[in-house]
Amino acid sequence: MGKRKVQEINASSMADIAFLLLIFFLVTTTMSVDKGLSRRLPPPLPPNMEKPDIDVKKRNIFIVLVNSNNQLLVQGEPLDVKQLKEKAKLFIQNEANDASLPEKVPVEVEFDGIKETVLTTKNHVISLQNDRGTQYQKYIEVQNELVAAYNELRNDMAQARFGMKYDELDEDRQKAIQTVYPQKISEAEPKNYGGKK
Amino acid sequence: MATIRRKGNKEVPAISTASLPDIIFMLLFFFMVSTSMKEVTYKVDIHAPEATELQSLEKKSLVRYVYVGEPKKEFKGKYGSETRIQLDDAFADVSQLEEYVVREREAMNENDQNLLTISIKADRDTKMGIITDIKQALRRAYALKVNYAATKRVEY
Numbered sequence: 001m002g003k004r005k006v007q008e009i010n011a012s013s014m015a016d017i018a019f020l021l022l023i024f025f026l027v028t029t030t031m032s033v034d035k036g037l038s039r040r041l042p043p044p045l046p047p048n049m050e051k052p053d054i055d056v057k058k059r060n061i062f063i064v065l066v067n068s069n070n071q072l073l074v075q076g077e078p079l080d081v082k083q084l085k086e087k088a089k090l091f092i093q094n095e096a097n098d099a100s101l102p103e104k105v106p107v108e109v110e111f112d113g114i115k116e117t118v119l120t121t122k123n124h125v126i127s128l129q130n131d132r133g134t135q136y137q138k139y140i141e142v143q144n145e146l147v148a149a150y151n152e153l154r155n156d157m158a159q160a161r162f163g164m165k166y167d168e169l170d171e172d173r174q175k176a177i178q179t180v181y182p183q184k185i186s187e188a189e190p191k192n193y194g195g196k197k
Numbered sequence: 198m199a200t201i202r203r204k205g206n207k208e209v210p211a212i213s214t215a216s217l218p219d220i221i222f223m224l225l226f227f228f229m230v231s232t233s234m235k236e237v238t239y240k241v242d243i244h245a246p247e248a249t250e251l252q253s254l255e256k257k258s259l260v261r262y263v264y265v266g267e268p269k270k271e272f273k274g275k276y277g278s279e280t281r282i283q284l285d286d287a288f289a290d291v292s293q294l295e296e297y298v299v300r301e302r303e304a305m306n307e308n309d310q311n312l313l314t315i316s317i318k319a320d321r322d323t324k325m326g327i328i329t330d331i332k333q334a335l336r337r338a339y340a341l342k343v344n345y346a347a348t349k350r351v352e353y
Contacts, residue, residue: 012214018221025225029232034260035251036316036346044336132326136319137246139328140347144248151250187332 037143042186060102062091062126066142068133081141088149092181094121109176111161120180129188146185153181240283241266246321247350254344259312261301263294263331266320280320280327291330298338318346 064084065073072079074087094101102124106117126146130139151166154177158166162173169177243266254260264283268276272288282289284297302310315335319328335343 011218014218015214015221018218018225022221022225022228025228025232029228034254034257034316034344034346035349036254036344037248037250038252038314038342038344041332041336041341041343043341044339130325130329132324132329134325135321136323136325136328137321139325140246140248140321140345143345144250144347147250 066130070138248347
């Protein structure tokens with residue numbers, strides 16, 4: 001007998017199989033990338049310990065209160081969320097060295113290997129307090145505005161110094177800017193405001 | 198001389214479909230690479246809040262999710278319409294969260310353990326009370342890196 005030819009496998013159903021797989025993946029997967037506001041929580045307090053009273057000068061604290069009706073009280077004054085960013089920026093920057101805004105402290109910063117002393121408001125704290133009845137969306141909005149304030153300040157500085165956006169800088173330069181504008185958002189230990197329950 | 202073909206008996210040859218599987222496979226691979234598997238089936242309704250200063254979560258393997266919201270319609274009869282927490286595939290209580298985080302962290306690679314990020318996916322209408330409870334539980338469990346899931350806001 002001569003050589004028998006191996007019969008070719010019919011590949012026409014291959015497309016159907018591939019389609020099946022494709023549809024399976026289309027259904028079970030999601031396109032969206034997870035995005036969100038990244039924050040760091042403070043480490044837990046040791047049990048049976050009173051809250052340590054950290055001594056912060058009054059001028060260094062920026063208090064943001066959100067009540068259960070989603071209204072803001074910033075530094076004792078009611079404010080709209082849209083104005084919060086500007087107010088926070090003024091506070092963090094304290095360009096005019098106002099006595100009611102945080103004190104300026106000289107800090108040594110290394111820009112590209114050259115040490116410089118820059119006046120910063122490194123002792124400032126933004127204190128965010130909210131009620132248990134506050135809506136989550138409002139809370140995120142407030143957090144967002146505060147982070148935006150820092151990001152804008154950092155961006156401005158990056159543009160002025162390096163002519164680039166903050167995100168595009170390398171790590172050392174980002175670190176340098178971070179020492180000038182350290183992000184200090186503190187979330188208070190939960191308390192009940194508003195009296196209900 | 199040029200031959201003149203005879204008319205008639207001239208059918209359009211069938212288009213070869215031999216390359217069709219290749220094309221489909223290409224699509225398949227594209228989707229496989231560009232998408233991620235659904236982590237779980239949601240048992241709670243979540244409309245993420247909106248924000249602008251978003252950072253994306255880089256390494257999926259380092260992220261664990263906590264879902265917060267009202268139970269979906271089909272679970273309302275059993276669980277009521279009170280805001281609930283979902284861990285993995287089941288409803289849970291805040292008191293279980295600490296244990297869950299510790300367990301998940303122990304299952305992780307030792308080098309990655311302190312990189313564990315908890316993504317809180319909460320509905321925008323959730324009250325802060327439950328979020329605060331979650332945050333306190335996370336602090337106790339020493340899972341300090343959190344991410345509040347949000348979607349990009351286009352405008353005010």
